[in-house]
Amino acid sequence: MQDVADQARTSKTTAHYVLTGQDQKLRIAEETRRRVLRAATELRYRPNLMAKGLRTQVTRSIAFISDTVATEAYAGNLVYGAIAAAAEHGYLLFVCETGGDPELEASLIGDLASRHVDAYVYASLFTREVQIPAELHFERTVLLNCLAADNSSPAVIPDERQAGRDAACALLDRGHRRAIWLVGEPGEQVLAGAQRTEGIRQALSDAGTELAGTVDCKWWPEPAYEQFGAFLDDGGDPSAVICLNDRVALGVYQALKARGRSIPTDVSVVSFDDSDLAAWLQPPLSSIALPHRQMAAEAIRLLMTDGALAEHPVHVAMPVRLRESIGPPRS
Amino acid sequence: MQDVADQARTSKTTAHYVLTGQDQKLRIAEETRRRVLRAATELRYRPNLMAKGLRTQVTRSIAFISDTVATEAYAGNLVYGAIAAAAEHGYLLFVCETGGDPELEASLIGDLASRHVDAYVYASLFTREVQIPAELHFERTVLLNCLAADNSSPAVIPDERQAGRDAACALLDRGHRRAIWLVGEPGEQVLAGAQRTEGIRQALSDAGTELAGTVDCKWWPEPAYEQFGAFLDDGGDPSAVICLNDRVALGVYQALKARGRSIPTDVSVVSFDDSDLAAWLQPPLSSIALPHRQMAAEAIRLLMTDGALAEHPVHVAMPVRLRESIGPPRS
DNA sequence: TTGAAAGCGGTACCAG
DNA sequence: CTGGTACCGCTTTCAA
Secondary structure (H helix, E strand, C coil): CCHHHCCCCHHHHHHHHCCCCCCHHCCCHHHHHHHHHHHHCCCCCCCCCHHHHHHHCCCCEEEEEECCHHHCCHHHHHHHHHHHHHCCCCCCEEEEEEEHHHHHHHHHHHHHHCCCCCEEEEEEEEEEECCHHHHHCCCEEEEEEEEEEECCCCCEEEEEEHHHHHHHHHHHHHHCCCCEECCCCCCCCCCHHHHHHHHHHHHHHHHCCCEEEECCCCCHHHHHHHHHHHHCCCCCCCCCEEECHHHHHHHHHHHHCCCCCCCCCEEEEEEEEHHHHHHHHHCCEEEEEEHHHHHHHHHHHHHHHHHHCCCCEECCCCCECCCCCCCCCCC | HHHHHCCCCCCCHHHHHHHCCCCCCCCCCCHHHHHHHHHHHCCCCCCHHHHHHHCCCCCCCCEECCHHHHHHHHHHHHHHHHHHHHCCCCCCEEEECCCCCHHHHHHHHHHHCCCCEEEEEEEEEEEEEEEEEEEHCCCCCCEEEECCCCCCCEEEEEEEHHHHHHHHHHHCCCCCCCCEEECCCCCCCHHHHHHHHHHHHHHHHHCCCCCCECCCCCCCHHHHHHHHHHHCCCCCCCCCCEECCHHHHHHHHHHHHHHHCCCCCEEEEEEEEEHHHHHCCCCCCCEEEHHHHHHHHHHHHHHHHCCHHHHCEEEECCCCCEEEEECCCCC
């Protein structure tokens, strides 16, 4: 900046005012202003954000700390949503992964503190309750896809309970009332499993009916295929199936097809997550989507507007994606 | 640091040497050293990386610029691999997305330059040729999953040609020689399509045979299902099918199953990418994996060791994941 | 309307 | 072995 000032034959101060756009209120001579601007272009002046940050303690950078978003492909949108939302405010993200290792986490946070990031997004791949490191309590922090046990920090999570209701309603709306089965163990994921199930039960109950039963299995295609297949072979005859996620639905599809049962003619299927898979299956699978990008955007919004004011946790609606896997019940 | 020095009743300089671990060669009095260390702990001293960077021009941060990794779920490993590899060297990553917009890209690079990142990783979702912004020519840059037209910068790409050979060999090894069909349009992705196909043709040719033909279609389940289905209905009777990616393979699976043809008894299938999907299909799909994490690690390694020395582009081997989708040909 | 100068928190040179 | 000090590039107060 000194060199710009020199080239413009003025002082660093004046150049500073011009270059930071404070020239309006400070009534800098138009002539001077021009010289500064020209000098800046000629010298390809770039403000040094380190120097600026050193002085102002503002870095326009945010730390995005996640446990292991990597392993779950579709959760990448948590990161990209945050990056995009932050970029709109002129912020850049330091994206970090702790792999669930508390020591690594501590050292990362130390490093981030040394870099004076302005805020922290603490994200989890699975919606769950977390214990955030004590250091973060003193920093501007928002939890993404997770909740603090003490609800001490603003948090953004998907509205799983409503999603459960919506899944049930998708079936109810088409006339299903009986032989509605749930596939997947409700307890697997602290929040998603329990809340989805709760929502489903509520909606069915409101409609004067209830789940015919549950086929317990891990949330993966293989176990779903095995367990649900065994259920069918035992005489199970569902009219509709609610799968706790798309991977389970894949296993259910495979089990049904292997037995010559048609979707949705014989059995309707609805699921959760709306991963890529859902649209690729045949018939395309109806699924309640995880709104990762919106959640991330909301988290950034909370950071930008001092989320402390907001009611939290913030529940983000999960969009219903209706496709051909739901039909009327067999008459 | 001044306060640490004060509390330790010594000078900033001495404190600096102790705190930066230069105390060995400089023979600082053990007693003084202790006092400094204790003061640092008591005062919870944290070096300010902005101040340090301002002085040394080193920020221990790397920019990761990608076009739109977001849209393609499994490409997330390019980012996470880079984050993990960089973390091992004490570097943090600014992860950015341009969405393919040149203006946004330019403004991002400007911002990154203002922050004095030490190096740039310019990544592409699809393996392709790119035109990197001129500014990056003057910075330490490595291309990830893409190539500069003029091969001016170090680049890391998957070894698609060898992958093509490997896919063909997976079939040849089981005895397939005739009625081997390729599904997917070879030209879709500049490098992947052309090189995979080339490798396949080479391997088959080396074995004294050749492709029976190609079923042209976009690399998505739906078009693959349609085109390959039509091919079968027209009397197509493949012994083995090489799909240009897993999504195509999904469509092929669906088309085969709809017609009662069994995999691998009637038809063997091999594919590329090894996305999550591959392991979930029934039977599990043999696929040549995109080694995104290794590629990213290699890119970071090049940056750390001054990759200018390396032979480039660096080709990273694509691992063969053999699963049950390949069997011997019908006799 | 413009300029001088102190200071953010480190680094590194030089003197003692 | 230890201390003094200039300086990195920008912000901000105070004076002119």
